[in-house]
Amino acid sequence: MTGEGIPIGAAEIDAAARVIAPHLRRTPVAHSPAINERLGVECVFKMENLQAAGAFKSRGACHVVFSLSDEEAARGVLTHSSGNHAAALARAAQRRGIPCYVVMPKNASSVKVDNCRRYGAKITFCEPTLAARESTAHELQQSTGATFVHPYDDWRIIAGAATCAREFLEEVPDIDLLVAPVGGGGLLSGTAIAAAAHAHPVATWGAEPVAADDAWQSMRAGRRVAQWAPTTAADGLRTSLGERPWQVISRLVARIALASDARTAHWQEQLSRELDAPIEFSSAVPVAALEAARSSIQGRRIGIILSGGNV
Amino acid sequence: MTGEGIPIGAAEIDAAARVIAPHLRRTPVAHSPAINERLGVECVFKMENLQAAGAFKSRGACHVVFSLSDEEAARGVLTHSSGNHAAALARAAQRRGIPCYVVMPKNASSVKVDNCRRYGAKITFCEPTLAARESTAHELQQSTGATFVHPYDDWRIIAGAATCAREFLEEVPDIDLLVAPVGGGGLLSGTAIAAAAHAHPVATWGAEPVAADDAWQSMRAGRRVAQWAPTTAADGLRTSLGERPWQVISRLVARIALASDARTAHWQEQLSRELDAPIEFSSAVPVAALEAARSSIQGRRIGIILSGGNV
Numbered sequence: 001m002t003g004e005g006i007p008i009g010a011a012e013i014d015a016a017a018r019v020i021a022p023h024l025r026r027t028p029v030a031h032s033p034a035i036n037e038r039l040g041v042e043c044v045f046k047m048e049n050l051q052a053a054g055a056f057k058s059r060g061a062c063h064v065v066f067s068l069s070d071e072e073a074a075r076g077v078l079t080h081s082s083g084n085h086a087a088a089l090a091r092a093a094q095r096r097g098i099p100c101y102v103v104m105p106k107n108a109s110s111v112k113v114d115n116c117r118r119y120g121a122k123i124t125f126c127e128p129t130l131a132a133r134e135s136t137a138h139e140l141q142q143s144t145g146a147t148f149v150h151p152y153d154d155w156r157i158i159a160g161a162a163t164c165a166r167e168f169l170e171e172v173p174d175i176d177l178l179v180a181p182v183g184g185g186g187l188l189s190g191t192a193i194a195a196a197a198h199a200h201p202v203a204t205w206g207a208e209p210v211a212a213d214d215a216w217q218s219m220r221a222g223r224r225v226a227q228w229a230p231t232t233a234a235d236g237l238r239t240s241l242g243e244r245p246w247q248v249i250s251r252l253v254a255r256i257a258l259a260s261d262a263r264t265a266h267w268q269e270q271l272s273r274e275l276d277a278p279i280e281f282s283s284a285v286p287v288a289a290l291e292a293a294r295s296s297i298q299g300r301r302i303g304i305i306l307s308g309g310n311v
Numbered sequence: 312m313t314g315e316g317i318p319i320g321a322a323e324i325d326a327a328a329r330v331i332a333p334h335l336r337r338t339p340v341a342h343s344p345a346i347n348e349r350l351g352v353e354c355v356f357k358m359e360n361l362q363a364a365g366a367f368k369s370r371g372a373c374h375v376v377f378s379l380s381d382e383e384a385a386r387g388v389l390t391h392s393s394g395n396h397a398a399a400l401a402r403a404a405q406r407r408g409i410p411c412y413v414v415m416p417k418n419a420s421s422v423k424v425d426n427c428r429r430y431g432a433k434i435t436f437c438e439p440t441l442a443a444r445e446s447t448a449h450e451l452q453q454s455t456g457a458t459f460v461h462p463y464d465d466w467r468i469i470a471g472a473a474t475c476a477r478e479f480l481e482e483v484p485d486i487d488l489l490v491a492p493v494g495g496g497g498l499l500s501g502t503a504i505a506a507a508a509h510a511h512p513v514a515t516w517g518a519e520p521v522a523a524d525d526a527w528q529s530m531r532a533g534r535r536v537a538q539w540a541p542t543t544a545a546d547g548l549r550t551s552l553g554e555r556p557w558q559v560i561s562r563l564v565a566r567i568a569l570a571s572d573a574r575t576a577h578w579q580e581q582l583s584r585e586l587d588a589p590i591e592f593s594s595a596v597p598v599a600a601l602e603a604a605r606s607s608i609q610g611r612r613i614g615i616i617l618s619g620g621n622v
Contacts, residue, residue, distance in 0.1 A: 021342075022342045022344055023342075024341075025339030025340070025341050025358065026339050026340060026482075027339055028336030028337050028338055028339060028361070029336070029337060030336050031332075031333050033333055034406075047336065050339070050361050050588075052586075052587040052588075053587060091587065095345075171337075275363075276363040276364060276402065277361075277363075
């Protein structure tokens, strides 16, 4: 069902699900009659905001960490993302009892630093430039032999992320449209692959802030357009699309729907209250995007992935 | 399968599950290889600590609130419990758009007050005695016509609580021992009824702090023994067993296992870390009790209900 050149499908997602099952949770599915009424469509929410380490990122991170050979694992894992991916990777490494090295800009927020430290990450601070992060990570990798784990441009990460939509469709098989936020594209590409592998057709949409619309631009241009100076408050969605996610998204995603930060802020508050759980700003983007697009989705049953709850 | 005189069984639990489904979540099931190793048995955890309003209490509260006729509902609901039950009742009432009155002792902790206020409860403070709580609640009921909702001595509450074990056994059908904490007994009695209604035999144990051991005393005496001056830190488990829960527990529960507060504190910390989520002190009692009883449970597959996460 997946396009040519995409090396993962149902079998790889199921294999990833088996690897991560002992370390993660099957997150709940929730409904809100009040939100359905306000949007005029039926929404079902997959609460990855209640996932271990507070985000879907734990799926990919556990998949990589628990797929390493003992020899590789002993040398540890390494990343220079400072958000949910780093915390998820640190947690997975801690469960396997191996080191996790995280390179962070020295101006990273204390929340992000603490989120990694609580899972025992070894943090190296560097100057707040991409060049400094990459060179520091490279030196650290040379000296430790740790496996570098990219937050999204990695098929193992994408297969891990895909387990979320697969679980969602198992539990609510009659969803006909899945919506996930898109930053680097790991979650969206995994979602699209799982949707394409489902028993009946399910469309996949990405949702993106207007102020970080590289996926939308890329779809329009038919080639990957880099993100330039994003100004959105959705800090999880500021990164540019990765090469591997783009291979999937360009073939399997029907539409990138855009959301303003103002409506996202509104829906973050509504969702937190209605679903009674912490919802990250980035996680409210799909609902704000659906609201803007609601004239074209009447009568559909929409599955929305709430990607994280670290607020 | 349930004993004579117990008015709820599989059909009533399923009916309750249908009533509450739109308002609650199917909470995740989690494993911890590290905890299994330390206890020498296989444990599976039902994470009601991730339930809406942070505890299993939402199940019973939603069952009552969404079973009221429109006429009854319009007059609101009322309780004088100040813990998780009150918050859960307030949340359910808020979702139905009806008032929830809560009588609280004027020395109630600000956490408990805030937990109710965030769901719009109308709080009346009274002197910190049981007599004052009951008389204040009675007056309020007279003046408002609200339906009084007992936190555990009510078959609708018990049927609601039972949906948790029913869901748990649906997802992990080969559990052979279910363990739930026991305070007033709503969760434990519901769990025992669901276990008795399962396709194959599942034993049910209650877990109780040594310093609030009225269920253990009651089982030994063969009659309901009231709790006298409990000193446990497990504030959710200080109440005496209710009459209806006792009818069930005395017939269907195999054993009350006891836990020290010291070991409960240890396990609260371990569980929070291993399962990566907030765990109430009361919710760690079953694991501490199983640790003390572990010589008699080797080789069994044990399902543990983590009752709440409001810390």
